[in-house]
Amino acid sequence: MIAREGLVEIEVPRISGEKGPAKSGGVFYNRAMVFNRDITIALLLSQNFRGTCLDGMGASGVRGLRIAREVGCPVVINDWSAEAVEWIKKNARRNALEVEITRRNVNALLHERKFDYVDIDPYGSPAPYLPAAVAGVRAGGILGITATDTAVLFGTYARKCLRRYFARNHRGPYSREMGVRILLASVVREAARLDMGIRPLLSFSHDHYVRVFVRLERGAAKADECVESIKEMEWEGKIYGPLWTGDLHDVEVVHRLNPPDYMESAETIRELRDIWANENIFGFYDTVSIAAAMGVDIPPIRHVISSLRDAGYRAHRTHFCPTGIKTDAPREAVLRAVTGESISGSD
Ligand SMILES: C[S@@+](CC[C@H](N)C(=O)[O-])C[C@H]1O[C@@H](n2cnc3c(N)ncnc32)[C@H](O)[C@@H]1O
CATH class of the missing domain: 3.40.50.150 (Vaccinia Virus protein VP39)
Structure with missing residues (x-):
């Protein structure tokens, strides 16, 4: 062949x-x-x-x-x-x-x-x-x-x-x-x-x-x-x-x-x-797992990324998981972004 x-x-x-x-x-x-x-x-x-x-x-x-x-x-x-x-x-x-x-x-x-x-x-x-x-x-x-x-x-x-x-x-x-x-x-x-x-x-x-x-x-x-x-x-x-x-x-x-x-x-x-090019941060947050744990609807990943960026953090997709976000934001800020709460000035 x-x-x-x-x-x-x-x-x-x-x-x-x-x-x-x-x-x-x-x-x-x-x-x-x-x-x-x-x-x-x-x-x-x-x-x-x-x-x-x-x-x-x-x-x-x-x-x-x-x-x-x-x-x-x-x-x-x-x-x-x-x-x-x-x-x-x-x-x-x-x-x-x-x-x-x-x-x-x-x-x-x-x-x-x-x-x-x-x-x-x-x-x-x-x-x-x-x-x-x-x-x-x-x-x-x-x-x-x-x-x-x-x-x-x-x-x-x-x-x-x-x-x-x-x-x-x-x-x-x-x-x-x-x-x-x-x-x-x-x-x-x-x-x-x-x-x-x-x-x-x-x-x-x-x-x-x-x-x-x-x-x-x-x-x-x-x-x-x-x-x-x-x-x-x-x-x-x-x-x-x-x-x-x-x-x-x-x-x-x-x-x-x-x-x-x-x-x-x-x-x-x-x-x-x-x-x-943007993956050199340890770990990532899986928005699906977080939404499930918090009992909220799964948010569109781009919304979570935008709200983290608007709050001044780095936030990027990762090839490891289609619903994952690599970010330097504290976990608390990620939870708020997933639930749709405001995170500006949260740090
Ligand atoms: C997965 S295939 C390699 C596929 C190839 N690199 C490609 O891209 O198509 C693994 C090959 O390693 C050879 N092999 C396994 N153990 C070996 C060893 N200890 N020394 C040399 N060749 C070995 C096998 O005969 C087999 O042909």
């Missing part, structure tokens, strides 16, 4: 639109991950990236081949499956792209070689790959990680979340943001062991997965600073974490995201860019 994505064309034995951790093995091309690959390329383009990339878990090779063609940097595509390597070779030839193709356990490869960008895109949890992934990124380089084990990361399987990520999450409107922050904390722990810190460039949840891009920064002081920002946090009556309490995105990077028009997700990325 032939699939076209970005500026490449690939052949695969199976095309899927599967959301969630894949249940079966075998090489396949997942349409549900086009946005994930588009944003990866848009981010590398925004950095004028020229270093060496590792697509550590290549499958059909689509991600690495797109990076080679669309970013134009040297790429290594790896997969431990012999079948996958055959498809990657075929697809590299099909697109006339010169890439290095390796058949290794990615954990071994990352302890032997370093790269300027490493992409970890496993079936399910990235937790078993984090120590090697951090070790295999050159200081100053970028690590991109996908997690599809969202039932764990978002707290549906609370004990498993503790085992895999050493953190507590709770199902509900806040689980997505907290899950992203829990994953970032796991990356911080691995980086700190190597006297490195992280700078999140972009962190989000989308459909059935979480994706984070972080820059690895060398230095014990940087590592200390990152470790300090891992805390347990109380939010709307529940304790979450320990999790990353720092910024989710580098706003400069977000502003520079400029997806080429040929990308299928160009419009979605542009829309999200404006939301991501």
Whole structure:
């Protein structure tokens, strides 16, 4: 079967639109991950990236081949499956792209070689790959990680979340943001062991997965600073974490995201860019949950945002929840905005 994505064309034995951790093995091309690959390329383009990339878990090779063609940097595509390597070779030839193709356990490869960008895109949890992934990124380089084990990361399987990520999450409107922050904390722990810190460039949840891009920064002081920002946090009556309490995105990077028009997700990325640019506040308030708790009708979100802004606060939508508002207003002011009371001068 032939699939076209970005500026490449690939052949695969199976095309899927599967959301969630894949249940079966075998090489396949997942349409549900086009946005994930588009944003990866848009981010590398925004950095004028020229270093060496590792697509550590290549499958059909689509991600690495797109990076080679669309970013134009040297790429290594790896997969431990012999079948996958055959498809990657075929697809590299099909697109006339010169890439290095390796058949290794990615954990071994990352302890032997370093790269300027490493992409970890496993079936399910990235937790078993984090120590090697951090070790295999050159200081100053970028690590991109996908997690599809969202039932764990978002707290549906609370004990498993503790085992895999050493953190507590709770199902509900806040689980997505907290899950992203829990994953970032796991990356911080691995980086700190190597006297490195992280700078999140972009962190989000989308459909059935979480994706984070972080820059690895060398230095014990940087590592200390990152470790300090891992805390347990109380939010709307529940304790979450320990999790990353720092910024989710580098706003400069977000502003520079400029997806080429040929990308299928160009419009979605542009829309999200404006939301991501204002998300560096911890937590948000879900207007639906607050209205339900207060026994009032659900107000239009834009009204709540306007009244908070009119009262002099920052207030923005968040990609984590369509009815959520990120704001620096005190909780009391948010409750009043939801119930339609005046909040001017309330602080
Ligand atoms: C979810 S797929 C990757 C999809 C691909 N990155 C894309 O964007 O289409 C995961 C791949 O990782 C490979 N894999 C799993 N564990 C691995 C390991 N320890 N080392 C190398 N490859 C591994 C599997 O063979 C599979 O092809």
